[in-house]
Amino acid sequence: MATEKGGERAKDIMRLGPVDLKDATSNPAPLGLMGFGMTTVLLNMHNAGWFALGSMILAMGIFYGGIAQIIAGIMEWKKGNTFGTTAFTSYGLFWLTLVFLLLMPQFGWWEGPENNAMIAYFFMWGLFTLYMFIGTLRLNRALQVVFFTLTILFFLLAIRDYTGSATIAMITGYEGIFCGFTAIYAACAQVLNEVYGRTVLPLGPVKR
Template sequence: MANNVYEIKESSIADPGPLGLACFALTTFVLSVKNAALVPGEALSMIIACALFYGGTAQILAGMWEFKKNNVFGATAFTSYGAFWVSWGFFEIGALLKWFVVPPQAALLFLIAWTIFTFYMWIGSFGTNKALVVVFTLLLVTFILLDLGNHVAAGYCGIVTALAAWYTSAAGIYNTVFGRVVLPVGPCKK
């Protein structure tokens, strides 16, 4: 360029929401199936791998792309829950390798803190769409059940949470690629 001025063009990126929801759904599903005692405990290593790479890393990336799209709700949700999965995976690896012991009170504190976060994100979901309200309502109930120590009931609720998140992810994909509403998500009244 003659005047050494570079023109920066704003790039458009695809909606990262369906990816973030898919990451959240799959990882929630596999852990919830274990919590519901539908698979043996040996499934834990597969669940940890999902948590670290899909639920964690890929979901954090979706959160960063939500920042790029100026979506504060999506950015906060995906980045935070992605970090939840990475930290959960780290705790599980540490326990398996006997690096450290997480006392029950510390595990409960971890869950209660995430319940508080999920509660205010649940309130924020009322400004999005009905499908996300369902996902966050179910997730809040799942965390409360975990806080109460009812892992089997939390597992079943988590499975339903994952199905709702997969539905919402699929809606984001189908409605975009087909250019029409294939799976409705229902706008919230503002």
């Protein structure tokens, strides 16, 4: 009897025809871009010499730059977006590693990283961002600007630590502020364009 009922249910499903499954989840990219952009602007205000490195930047690095971006990356994974998953999860973990590099010596867990180690750290993140920038060439102009300026930022951070130059440190700060605001623009554009149902802020889609 159970087999007969199962067969009848299968026939009923077949009669319904194909089911149209639509993705009804929201776009996580603005969350990730805002988490990255705002935290980058605030950290680089410090790098530019506007104020000291304190708990405000560290808290932003843990929660908005770190955890919020990881959440956005997980949401992008669910939507099948490999680029978004890789970018947001990676940069979320970047912020967490950076904060822990700063805090762990304060807690006496490990000694602070050597200068050469931080040069290598920023250089490797620059390489990662460079190949992600190449991926944006198939996406839109706004993301191209974000990843291009971020690539420059990471290499400038490595050069700053290599040279110890205060001038390069200040230039790095202002370049980082600009980079952060490009990410904020991309986030705002996606939110406002969706809310108003038209292009309020252009993203510059790439023709394929």
